[in-house]
């Protein structure tokens with residue numbers, strides 16, 4: 001019951017298994033619409049000091065801004081901050097997703113901040129299995145040396 005009201009969803013990264021939160025909301029909800037209506041009314045009084053039909057334009061603009069904001073927030077929260085794994089990009093383009101993880105792991109390797117933290121729990125693949133995977137044409141494997 002309580003979890004219904006939580007805006008974030010607890011889960012684990014599909015790649016490095018780090019626990020993290022993802023925003024539940026992909027699109028704006030009733031609360032955002034009410035907030036946008038209130039914001040546009042405030043804007044209306046601030047600009048015209050009375051009721052003005054142009055408030056509808058302000059309302060639509062507020063709605064559009066909150067929709068874009070919620071979507072960007074959700075999109076950013078989906079990407080793992082630890083290893084850079086992006087499940088949405090992975091569905092569309094696994095190679096690009098693997099490249100992104102590689103870049104993120106390289107950044108981690110060079111950042112002294114991460115030297116003392118415990119190593120990531122990356123999927124372990126034996127050399128034999130790695131070869132089989134690469135032969136299958138699933139793209140290059142990302143470095144597992146971190």
Ligand SMILES: [Zn+2]
Nearest residue numbers: 013016080083
């Ligand atoms: Zn991760």
